[in-house]
Amino acid sequence: MRYDITIGEAARISGVKVPTIRYYEQIGLLPAPPRTEGNRRTYDDSDLRRLAFIRHARELGFEVSGIRTLLALQSDLTQSCGAADAVAREHLAEVEKRIASLTALKAELERMIEGCSHGRLAECKVIEVLADHGKCEHAHH
C-alpha cells in the first residue's frame, strides 16, 4: 500500500492525464486529496481504483453524470443493483441507436464512393448525394 502517490504517478498508472485528474477533482468526480507541505496532491490506492473506474466507464462511453451515479452506487454496496443496471441498460440502448445510424451512414458513404466515376467532379456522386438529400436513404432523425 502506498499513500504518497503524486499526480504524475497516478496519471501514469491510471492512464488518465494529469490535467484531466485535476479536472475530475474540480467537477467533484474525484475527492480532493490531501496535500504535502509543498502543496502537492497525494493520492492513495483507493484514488487509483476510482480513477480506473472512471476511465473505464468513460472508455465505455458513459457520461460524467452517469459515472457520478455509478460511483454513488458503488459506495453503498449493500444497495440493490437495480439502479446500476438501469444506467447500464440506458447506455446500451443509446449505443445500439448509434450503431444503427452509423451502419446506415456507412452504407450511404459506400454507395457514394462506389458511384464516383473518378472522372470529372460534375459526375461525382459524393458531391451529388450530399447536395441532394432525396438521392439517399439516410434515416431522417
Add this chain to the structure above:
Amino acid sequence: MRYDITIGEAARISGVKVPTIRYYEQIGLLPAPPRTEGNRRTYDDSDLRRLAFIRHARELGFEVSGIRTLLALQSDLTQSCGAADAVAREHLAEVEKRIASLTALKAELERMIEGCSHGRLAECKVIEVLADHGKCEHAHH
C-alpha cells in the same frame, strides 16, 4: 426562383435552425447574404441548396472542416473528384472504426447487464466490470 427568403423561412425549408444558420455565416460556412433596409438577411435558392448540403453532410457526421473542403470542391465542378472522394473515404474509415468500437462496447455492456444477478450490488457485474478493467475484453485504444 425567390431571392427574398427570410432566415426563418430558410430554417423551415432547410431544417437548419435560425441560430445555427447565423452561426454558419459567422464561421464562414455560408456567405453573408444581402440585407433588407431593415437589416434583415435575405437568402436565395443557392443559399438553400448550400444549407441543405451542409445539413446533410453534418447528418452524415462530416466535420465542419471536411464540409468546407467539400464546398470548395463543389464550387469548381471541372476539377477531378479525387479530393472529394478522399474526404469521403477518410470519413468512411472513421465511421467503420466507430462502429467496430461501439460493437465491442455493446457486447461488453450486454455481458455486464446479463451478469447482474439483480440481487445485492456487491455481486453486481456492472460495478465489478467497471471497477476492474482486467475483467473485460474492451479494446485498449
Add this chain to the structure above:
DNA sequence: GTAATTCCTCTAGCCGCTATAGGAGCAAGC
C-alpha cells in the same frame, strides 16, 4: 393602432477536456 411575431446583435453556456502562461517546488549532478 397595437399586439404578436420575427428579426437583430451580443454574450455566455454546454460537455469533456486540452493548452497556455507564469510561477513554485524538488531531485540530481557538479
Add this chain to the structure above:
DNA sequence: GCTTGCTCCTATAGCGGCTAGAGGAATTAC
C-alpha cells in the same frame, strides 16, 4: 551551494458545434 531540468501549482482561455438568453428593432396580423 548552485544550477539545470523536471514536476507540480493556479488560473484562464480555447476547442467543436452549437444553444440559450438578454434587450431591442422591425415587421406582420388583426
